[in-house]
Amino acid sequence: MLRYLVVRTAQTIFAVFVVATMIFLGLQLTGDPMENLAPQDLNQAQVEELRKAYGLDKPLHVQYLRFMVQLAKGDLGVSFLSGEPALGLILERFPTTLKLVLAAMLIAIVLGLPMGVAAAIRVDTSVDRTLRFLSVLGISAPAFWIGIMLILIFSVNLGWLPSSGLSSWKHYLMPAFTLSLYRIALFLRMVRSTMLDVLNQDFIRTARAKGLAERVVVYKHALRNALIPFITVAGLQFGHLMAGAVVTEKIFAIPGMNRLALDALYSDDRPVIIAFIIVTAVLFAVVNLLVDLLYALIDPRVRYA
Amino acid sequence: MPKNFPWFAALVLLAFVLAAIFAPMLAPHDPMQGDLMISQMPPAWVEGGDWAYPLGTDEQGCDVLSILLYGLRVSLAVGFGAVVISVLIGTPLGLLAGYSGGRLGEGIMRLADIQLAVPTFLVALVVLALTGGGSVIKLILVIGVVGWASYARLVRGAVLSEREREYVLAAEALGMSQGRIMFRHILPNVLSVILVQMSVDVPRVILLEATLSFLGVGVSIETPAIGLMIQRGLDYIYSGVWWTTVLPGLVLATLVLATNLIGDWMRDAFDPRRRAT
Numbered sequence: 001m002l003r004y005l006v007v008r009t010a011q012t013i014f015a016v017f018v019v020a021t022m023i024f025l026g027l028q029l030t031g032d033p034m035e036n037l038a039p040q041d042l043n044q045a046q047v048e049e050l051r052k053a054y055g056l057d058k059p060l061h062v063q064y065l066r067f068m069v070q071l072a073k074g075d076l077g078v079s080f081l082s083g084e085p086a087l088g089l090i091l092e093r094f095p096t097t098l099k100l101v102l103a104a105m106l107i108a109i110v111l112g113l114p115m116g117v118a119a120a121i122r123v124d125t126s127v128d129r130t131l132r133f134l135s136v137l138g139i140s141a142p143a144f145w146i147g148i149m150l151i152l153i154f155s156v157n158l159g160w161l162p163s164s165g166l167s168s169w170k171h172y173l174m175p176a177f178t179l180s181l182y183r184i185a186l187f188l189r190m191v192r193s194t195m196l197d198v199l200n201q202d203f204i205r206t207a208r209a210k211g212l213a214e215r216v217v218v219y220k221h222a223l224r225n226a227l228i229p230f231i232t233v234a235g236l237q238f239g240h241l242m243a244g245a246v247v248t249e250k251i252f253a254i255p256g257m258n259r260l261a262l263d264a265l266y267s268d269d270r271p272v273i274i275a276f277i278i279v280t281a282v283l284f285a286v287v288n289l290l291v292d293l294l295y296a297l298i299d300p301r302v303r304y305a
Numbered sequence: 306m307p308k309n310f311p312w313f314a315a316l317v318l319l320a321f322v323l324a325a326i327f328a329p330m331l332a333p334h335d336p337m338q339g340d341l342m343i344s345q346m347p348p349a350w351v352e353g354g355d356w357a358y359p360l361g362t363d364e365q366g367c368d369v370l371s372i373l374l375y376g377l378r379v380s381l382a383v384g385f386g387a388v389v390i391s392v393l394i395g396t397p398l399g400l401l402a403g404y405s406g407g408r409l410g411e412g413i414m415r416l417a418d419i420q421l422a423v424p425t426f427l428v429a430l431v432v433l434a435l436t437g438g439g440s441v442i443k444l445i446l447v448i449g450v451v452g453w454a455s456y457a458r459l460v461r462g463a464v465l466s467e468r469e470r471e472y473v474l475a476a477e478a479l480g481m482s483q484g485r486i487m488f489r490h491i492l493p494n495v496l497s498v499i500l501v502q503m504s505v506d507v508p509r510v511i512l513l514e515a516t517l518s519f520l521g522v523g524v525s526i527e528t529p530a531i532g533l534m535i536q537r538g539l540d541y542i543y544s545g546v547w548w549t550t551v552l553p554g555l556v557l558a559t560l561v562l563a564t565n566l567i568g569d570w571m572r573d574a575f576d577p578r579r580r581a582t
Contacts, residue, residue, distance in 0.1 A: 018419070027435070136569060140562035142512055144519050145535060145554030152542055152551070240424050247516060251539070262520065265434035273431070284422065 008292065012285040019281040020071055023274055024064055076278065077271035079264075086271035090257050090279050096166060097249070097256035101241045103176035108183035109234065115184075116191025121218055123196060131188060138185025147178040147251040164253035175252040179245055183237050190233055194226040228298060235291035243280040309573070314566035321560050325377040332371035333357070336529040339365035345546050361548045363534065364541060369548060373556050375529035379518075380560060383444050384511035388503050390449025395456025396499060400487045402457065403464025413457060420454035426513060433522040441524055444517070448510055459502055463495035497575040504568035508561045515557055531557050 042050070051057045055066065070076065076087040119131040154174060155163035162171050198204065199222050207217045246258035257276060264272035324331060344366040349356045360369040398417075402410035428451045433439055439447070467473060468491070476486045517523035518532030526533065531553045538549030 026432075136565050137562060140508065140512075140565045141558050142515055142535075142554060142561070144516060145550070145558065148535065148539060148542060148550050149554070152547055156543055156545075243427055244424060246430070247520065250520070265431065265522070268435070273435075277431070280427070 005293075008289050012282075012289060015285050016278065016281050017068075020068065020274075020278060021064075023277050024067055027270060027274070028060065071278070076275040079272050080269045081264075081267060081272075086275035087279070089260060089272060090275045093255060093257040093260050094279065096254065097242060097245055097258060100166065100172065100175055100248070100254065100256060101179065101238065101245060103172050104179035104183065104241060104245075105234070105238055107176055107180040108187055108237075111180075112184040112187025113191055113230070116188045117195055117218070117223060119188065119192040120195030120199065128192075132192070135185040135188045138181050139189075141181060143178055143182060144247045144251060146181055147174070147248055150174045150178060151251070166254055171252075175248050175254060178248050178251070179241060183241070186237065187230070187234070191226060191230055194229050195222060198222045198225045224298070228295065231294055231298065232291055235287050235294075239280075239284045239287045242283055309570060311563075311566040311570050314563040317559060317563040318567060321377055321563070322381060324374055325381050328371075328374040328378055332368070332374045333359070334368035334371045336367060336371040336375045337527060339363070339367035341366045345541070345549075348548050348552075360552055363537065363549045364546075367529075369534075369552060372529040372534055373531065373553060376531040376534060376553065377556070377560070379441055379524055379528060379530040380511050380514060380557065382441055383448065383514040384507045384564075386441075386445035387448035387452065387510045387514075388506045390445060391452035391506070392456055392499060392503060394450065394453040396460050396492070398453065399457040399460025400464055400492065403461035404468060404487050404491065405483065410461075414461065417454035417457045420451070421458070425451050426516070429513065429517060430520065430522060433517060439522075439524065441528070444514055444523060448513060452506065452510070455502060455506075456499065459498055460495055463498045464491055467491050467494055501568075501572050501575050504564070504571040508564040508568060511557075511561055511564065 048057070055063065058066075074087060075085070078084060079086050079089055082089070115131055115135075119128045122128050150161075151163045151174065154161040161174055162168075163174070165171055166175075199218075204217060204222055207221050208214075212221075243258070245256060246262050248254070249256040249259040250262065257279070261273060261276035263269075264276065339362070343355075343358070343362055344364050346358055346362040346366075347354045348361040348369075349359045351361075354361060358368050358370070360373070362368055363372070398413050402413040425448070429447055432447055432451075433444070436443075464487075473486060473490060476490050481490075514523055515530075515532035515535075518530050519536045521536065523532055524530045534553045535550050535557075538546065538553070542550055
């Protein structure tokens, strides 16, 4: 187990290294940052001075080497706009996004998982058909539009819920639901189909044949096996949410890291963009690692040597 | 006719496609030529509305119905166009990786793994933002290129299981070229897998385009697009102007729902694994 952990951690670091290299190369292809960065009224000499100040006058390989060394030290440069360390800016907003995403994941699991099980054990009944239709509906609804609808109904018309910020639990309800809607539908579909696969297997027939209560068969034998692919998908969705909550953060005016990254994208604030992508890459890699470890805990057949 | 075919969804999709094709004839007004005198007029059935502008007007005085009709063109063009690009790139690479294998095949699949590990949305967002927004063509290309990997992986998997079948062995024994075997013999047999994946991707890409345009990195401001319309409408929801967000969202959701229902049906009908269970 320890060896596995070490190998996987090394792989994780390598993956982040690859991502960092790709970002560096990719940014070279997208043009001169000075075009957006330098105020319009600067003359040529002032622009060159600014370029020097950010180290953008050095040859490419020198810039790359410096970029990598600083990355290893956890220094991703300062924001072109505010002058503060880019990584610090992103990490400062990280908890806000994390709290929102955890709330969304909680909603998605609490609703999606039982509905998926319910649809599977009542397959081809009206319950199943209704749930399936609802899940297609959930997957089809544009998240940004659902967010706006919620604001229209609960903030503008009814005045029950606040439409921006995250200062109380009430603030979390609408943005977390907006984020979770697609995942509720996704989890429902996925749990339903894996449960159906598992329920058709021999060991389930055996369990029923030896007279176990249906409840035990479904929840103890079938669900436990269906949970394994579910954990992968849930882990993946957690990563996607952390790096994809941008629309929700924009609509509900939440000062999360996606919002910051979007603003950085608009203003071509490259250090902040890079910091965001690196943080996201590390997060994805860590989530993957945790999912693999959870596997070993849940499924006794999987034990890593 | 096939079992459980979603007739209603198919009719809705057909209506949307026809509406998009004939938008110039159907639209009562120029979608981008507004009249500020009549800006933010509510839909015709609401008090203060006018049947000359059935779904009302936006803050520029542009006709909402006309923008929606033209907006459908953008949604459908990007949805189908990008997916076709992904198929055109991913299929040959998947065939190559699956049939010839070797180091090249390995390399292709590693690249696909990397691409699949990063959310399409994020890549498209960063690329479009850093290259300064775009046109419909640019969106099709960017989303299309980013989406190649799932097709490469899918086709490779299908090819691996086809490769040892008798008809391939027979073609090899007859001394046919690799290219001929790949495209003329194996490809027709993996088409259903590609088709199923396309039906899942089209609605996803339609939503992706709308989201990118909503964030201001999709189609340019002068384009009548559904995502852009909702973005502009967002500024006015607190002043009671609901029709520039609610209506385009409804159209978008209906379009995506119809394509998703057809996609679900196609997966059940064509996916050999599902047929077996």
